[in-house]
Amino acid sequence: MAEELTPEIPEEEEQPIKQRKNGLYPGVSDELAENMTTGWADTELHDLQPIAQAPHTAARRAALSERFPGERLVIPAGNLKTRSNDTEYAFRASTEYAYLTGDQSEDGVLVLEPHGEGHRATVYLLPRSNRENGEFWLSGQGELWVGRRHSLAEAEQLLGIPAKDVRELPEQLREGTGPVRAVRGHDAGIEAALTDKVTAERDEELRVYLSEARAVKDEFEIGELQKACDSTARGFEDVVRVLDKAEATSERYIEGTFFLRARVEGNDIGYGSICAAGPHATTLHWVRNDGPVRSGELLLLDAGVETHSLYTADITRTLPVNGRFNELQRKIYDAVYESQEAGIAAVKPGAKYRDFHHAAQRVLAERLVEWGLLEGPVERVLELGLQRRWTLHGTGHMLGMDVHDCAAARTEAYVEGTLEPGMCLTVEPGLYFQADDLTVPEEYRGIGVRIEDDILVTEDGNRNLSAALPRQADEVEAWMASLKG
Ligand code: GLY
Ligand code: MN
Numbered sequence: 001m002a003e004e005l006t007p008e009i010p011e012e013e014e015q016p017i018k019q020r021k022n023g024l025y026p027g028v029s030d031e032l033a034e035n036m037t038t039g040w041a042d043t044e045l046h047d048l049q050p051i052a053q054a055p056h057t058a059a060r061r062a063a064l065s066e067r068f069p070g071e072r073l074v075i076p077a078g079n080l081k082t083r084s085n086d087t088e089y090a091f092r093a094s095t096e097y098a099y100l101t102g103d104q105s106e107d108g109v110l111v112l113e114p115h116g117e118g119h120r121a122t123v124y125l126l127p128r129s130n131r132e133n134g135e136f137w138l139s140g141q142g143e144l145w146v147g148r149r150h151s152l153a154e155a156e157q158l159l160g161i162p163a164k165d166v167r168e169l170p171e172q173l174r175e176g177t178g179p180v181r182a183v184r185g186h187d188a189g190i191e192a193a194l195t196d197k198v199t200a201e202r203d204e205e206l207r208v209y210l211s212e213a214r215a216v217k218d219e220f221e222i223g224e225l226q227k228a229c230d231s232t233a234r235g236f237e238d239v240v241r242v243l244d245k246a247e248a249t250s251e252r253y254i255e256g257t258f259f260l261r262a263r264v265e266g267n268d269i270g271y272g273s274i275c276a277a278g279p280h281a282t283t284l285h286w287v288r289n290d291g292p293v294r295s296g297e298l299l300l301l302d303a304g305v306e307t308h309s310l311y312t313a314d315i316t317r318t319l320p321v322n323g324r325f326n327e328l329q330r331k332i333y334d335a336v337y338e339s340q341e342a343g344i345a346a347v348k349p350g351a352k353y354r355d356f357h358h359a360a361q362r363v364l365a366e367r368l369v370e371w372g373l374l375e376g377p378v379e380r381v382l383e384l385g386l387q388r389r390w391t392l393h394g395t396g397h398m399l400g401m402d403v404h405d406c407a408a409a410r411t412e413a414y415v416e417g418t419l420e421p422g423m424c425l426t427v428e429p430g431l432y433f434q435a436d437d438l439t440v441p442e443e444y445r446g447i448g449v450r451i452e453d454d455i456l457v458t459e460d461g462n463r464n465l466s467a468a469l470p471r472q473a474d475e476v477e478a479w480m481a482s483l484k485g
């Protein structure tokens, strides 16, 4: 925030300045303060329709209530985080809060209070700014600075949850009795109010429950994930169209191009875009994106648009910068493609979660043995995990509001679990030959390939939500040619 945008406080000595009664805003004359309280229209909105996910968030809260009967449950959205001095990172509500409310207000808190057989939900929010005491124009959270908020009555209509002023909540929590659990890590003020009432172990059970609850996506969520994939596909097309500009500048041109699509069509990018050209493709999470983009090399682009309701895609394509794979690039690409095909085929209801990983790894091990990089038999390679020198990471993960969704789930419910319809996961095998890897022929060094798609488990198999983007090598080349005109 530029200095000239800080609240203006008159300095001239001759101006009669009196302290505001509440003492909060020295330097504001009573005349100005009085003037600012009046002349504003009533903008209260009435008869608002509930947000699309309201029935789904209600069902999620009902399931949560059933899991923790008789306990007060506290789920904060989180607060703004300082970037530097008085500037903050863009706010992103906690996944747990957004999942249970559909709301994304900073400082919001959902409380489920034991009530009869179940719970009564209340969402605690910062209300509209007070115009009587100057807060709306003189406080950093005032609406003239940060924009209009919903009134509590409006929020109630939109979310389908009774809303109260969050400034009353810490006191209420401090005074409350009975068992409490809270989601930690988002709101230090709320945690301080609960400090002698919660335990790390019991809070962790709440976090684990909310992580596992998100594994099977409902209809609304599947629609959002499809939207995220469709926007991401358009973002990838944008990138292909400007590859010549990236060649003239750097990987940052790709990052910026994709970001534009993410901000225009969605809320944001779901994670730092990996725009890895040439040997950078062998760094798994290359997000510095400050390197050159050269014809003849590959570009590994791993990026995802996050929708307005906070569901993200996670898609990777590895593209020849000049539009054509050379022979070796294509050989490696085809191996990863076949591996991905085997992985995707293993995604179906009733399959073990780990099956797709094993299927994909087997193909890569076979190719590495064929190419003479590993000594067979393949069974031995797989048993010892020797292929991992070049495959490096797991073949996928759950996807949803978090790119690595359901991360707090128990092992038995996730990696040792069974796939069910409605689960969504990435299938993303890769081969990475580091530039300094002396165990591979020189021409392999600096080549990295990953192909990543977002796969929904259906009743009878799976659906590739990111199928709009071609994967097979010929199709990739044809698609790039069509976009470059
Ligand atoms: N983009 C991070 C991942 O693929 O898991
Ligand atoms: Mn991924």
Ligand code: MN
Residues within 6 Å of the ligand: 302, 303, 314, 315, 316, 452
């Ligand atoms: Mn990815």
